[in-house]
Amino acid sequence: MTGLLPFETRYRAEKAADIIIRPLDVMTLVYHRRSGITHIVAQPVPEILLAMAGKVMNAAELAAKLAQEYDMDDNADVHAVLSERLEELASLGLVEPVHAP
Amino acid sequence: MRHEFRVRVGPAAFRIGSDWAAPVRQMRDLYADYPIADFTDFTVRLEAVSPLRRFIRPSVAINGDYMLPDAAPLPLDQGLLAAEMGMNLQMALGWRRQLILHASAAERGGKAMIMTGASGSGKSTLSAMLGQAGWRFMGDEFALIDPVTGDAVPYPRMISLKNQAIAAMRSAAPDARFGPLMHDTPKGDIRHMVPPEEAISRMDERAKPALLLFPRFGYAPAVREMGAGEVFMRLTQASTNYVALGEAGFTVLTRFVEQVPARAIDYQSGEEAIALAEQLWAELA
Structure with a gap:
């Protein structure tokens, strides 16, 4: 998906109360209360989960939100990276695709 | 029956x-x-x-x-x-009352050394030898970690000695009581050893985990530092009830990993292992 299309997939993230995020040296643990599964993740996954907690966003909206809170690398294709991470998080059950009516 | x-x-x-x-x-x-x-x-x-x-x-x-x-x-x-x-x-x-780690444990001064590793790593023999060297033997198979206090709870069952460890412990603990020698079991020769009297009389006395070792038998003596992430991953693999305990398991294990220093040690003899363990205990526990 190019991400510039108007129908870019939007995702609903778990509420902050439904996940526990614990940094552990170079990685971060994410405990998902609803599934009881522990995920071991790296940057920028914890940042994504915190920025999206309880909200619905697509990759472009997420990129804009992260840009407000973090210094982003101008040269990196932030949008493509976030699209991939969102797909991975959806496969883990930490975010859920929201299909437009 | x-x-x-x-x-x-x-x-x-x-x-x-x-x-x-x-x-x-x-x-x-x-x-x-x-x-x-x-x-x-x-x-x-x-x-x-x-x-x-x-x-x-x-x-x-x-x-x-x-x-x-x-x-x-x-x-x-x-x-x-x-x-x-x-x-x-x-x-x-x-078991659901404590987090189970597939590990042995020994106590000194109210603090516990936990040793975890696969079958053959020597954790069982190491705990039995510590039990003969001024430590209180707490268990050779399961370390139980209390989800509320984080304490190690003793589980001092019969010490299960395998193959070369049988003769080693017969000479290290000549006065100990041993069960029958069983040949050709699925794990080779096995002989059970009754833990020291103190391990049994004090089996309800808990201890604060103070050092976590990942021993590995058969390699030149070495000590390796381990990152908290690696320790966490290996302990989830070493636990039989981490998933079953749900959030309580996550909480107790993350706290354990954050608070207890961990080292991997390689050794080629029981004496080497005890010396390394004592040295790390003096530095870290």
């Missing part, structure tokens, strides 16, 4: 039923100094594979509250091993 034996090991109370007298007689002898609880957490049954097999080439099937459907039966002269395997299985699959 025809023959029955009850025993409490640390916080867990067992009832062992058997079609044969011999395994129960051996357990009564080895567990003579252990308390008997007035309740039962788990039942283990040693049963004849078929009614005739109680007499003809007797073969012991391990059954109980929790079972592995494809566990192979053992010959009757390994009935004691069958009972021990059955007790381990109940703990591994059924």
